[in-house]
Amino acid sequence: MITHRVSLFVAVVIACAFLLFDRAEATIFERARQAAADALSPVFEVVSGPVSAVRDFLADIQGYLAVHEENARLRMENAELLAAQAQARDLRRRNERFAALLNVQVDPTIEYATGRVVADDGGPFRRTLVVNVGNNDGIGRGQAVVDEHGLVGRIVGTGGHSARILLVTDLNSRVPVYVEPGRRRAILSGDNSDMLRLEYLESDDGLLPGYEVVTTGEGGLIPPGIPVGIVAGELNGIWRVRSQTSFDSIDFVRVLRFDFPQQIEIPPPSLPGQFIGVEVTPSDSEIITTPPATTDDEPARNESDDTNVAQPPSEEG
Amino acid sequence: MEAGYRRGLGSRIARGPAIMVPVLVTLLCVVATVMPYGSLQGIPLAPMFPLAAIYFFVLTRPTLMTPLGIFAIGLTQDLITGGPIGLWILVYEAAFVVTSMQRVFFVGRPAGEAWLGFIFVVSLSAAIIWSLASMFYQTAIPLVPIIGQMMVTALVYPLLAWVFTFVLPEREGGA
Incomplete structure (x- = not known):
């Protein structure tokens, strides 16, 4: 009994020390966490198959129960989508014209890896998932994760065969976004519920439910323009966003292997009127290196999004 | 006393893997907890299997847990x-202490009373999880998912306890 008391005391002291270290230096246990998830990922993969099948079956039953409500919602959504489709065609035509006029280089296609969710955190105070793709598939920390509806979260830890996703609904998630139309900047944060919070909103004048929320690309981790959700309304002075993703039953996701452009080439002043993107030999150009943000849980930085945009050189002389 | 201790140690070694059963079963419960069951309105559907296992084995085989x-x-x-890191250790150690203290009341009593004891342990664990997680993240984390998951856990405990009886090792010195 005395041995039990001593070991209990030691266990509690060590646990408290772990908590303090983890709080002070969040990355200290990251390797151990990912090694554990990686080691168990084959087990997760085998066991999660039947679990997912049962979960899908239960979700189907839930769906049948809500079929009338769902039907009405879909009709309304369809009407909105038809209007949005016409608008999107118009915007696409305009965008093509502007692109041709400005000679803007089209972004390289973002590669991705598709993974299956094999585990979640199983707890009530975190919103994370484990997927069965990792370093060996080119997955790295900070990469954005999307499903068919838009942004789901981002990678916060990787092992050889698995990676952990911090969902946008997690308490620690912060994503810089625009609210469209109007291009209002805001930070989208999670609070462990399914409704996201729009914080630091530039202006809510004329903001209406139904407006779309998309990523800005600030920070260089998440590509710009990825839909995150729809403005749902205001609650207690905070605008809420409803994601189109069903976080209750995510199964397959895509991890975007997005590389933030790190080198911006500035043409020599002897070439007035030339735009960025035109081939310039390294010897003629000055290269500025902008390191991408690498820290997790970092709030949006105040840098202007214009840092990503190539500017024509000012005419000199 | 020393001879008795030696006998006890010898018998424990001789019993080999049997004495590991409660811890191994509870570790399997940990794996079962992180399976992607999904959630309902933000409430995780996975019961806290390890908490149920710890409570059950501390009540029935205290020397093995x-x-x-x-x-x-x-x-x-x-x-x-x-x-x-450390949060679940503290939660489970607290559950161990409380369950050990309750044990004298529940030995030989109907299973329904042990269930009531488990509801108390679950409630206490929920309070500890909420307090520690809120302190760690320096914000009051939502209570609803914690309460929801703990209610699910309390509801399924009789079923889990019934399953655990199938892997319950014999008592030291015979059944």
Whole structure:
């Protein structure tokens, strides 16, 4: 009994020390966490198959129960989508014209890896998932994760065969976004519920439910323009966003292997009127290196999004 | 006393894997907890299987569920869930202490009374989880998912306890 008391005391002291270290230096246990998830990922993969099948079956039953409500919602959504489709065609035509006029280089296609969710955190105070793709598939920390509806979260830890996703609904998630139309900047944060919070909103004048929320690309981790959700309304002075993703039953996701452009080439002043993107030999150009943000849980930085945009050189002389 | 201790140690070694059963079963419960069951309105559907296992084995085989075993269980859960390291260790050690104190009341009593005891342990664990997680993240984390998951856990405990009886090792010195 005395041995039990001593070991209990030691266990509690060590646990408290772990908590303090983890709080002070969040990355200290990251390797151990990912090694554990990686080691168990084959087990997760085998066991999660039947679990997912049962979960899908239960979700189907839930769906049948809500079929009338769902039907009405879909009709309304369809009407909105038809209007949005016409608008999107118009915007696409305009965008093509502007692109041709400005000679803007089209972004390289973002590669991705598709993974299956094999585990979640199983707890009530975190919103994370484990997927069965990792370093060996080119997955790295900070990469954005999307499903068919838009942004789901981002990678916060990787092992050889698995990676952990911090969902946008997690308490620690912060994503810089625009609210469209109007291009209002805001930070989208999670609070462990399914409704996201729009914080630091530039202006809510004329903001209406139904407006779309998309990523800005600030920070260089998440590509710009990825839909995150729809403005749902205001609650207690905070605008809420409803994601189109069903976080209750995510199964397959895509991890975007997005590389933030790190080198911006500035043409020599002897070439007035030339735009960025035109081939310039390294010897003629000055290269500025902008390191991408690498820290997790970092709030949006105040840098202007214009840092990503190539500017024509000012005419000199 | 020393001879008795030696006999006890010898018998424990001779019993071999049987004495590991409670800890191993609880570790399996940890793996079962992180399966992607999904959630309902933000409430995780996965019961806290390890908490139920710890309570059950501390009541029925207290010598086989030790603080060090619980430390290993909590640490494993902390690592594979990606949460704050130490949180689940503290929750499970607290459950161990409370259950050990309750044990004298429940031995030989109807199973329904043990269920009531488990509801108390679950409630206490919920309070500890909420307090520690809120302190760790320096914000009041939502209570609803915690209460929801704990209610699910309390509801399924009789079923889990029934399953655990199939893997219950014999008592030292015979059944």
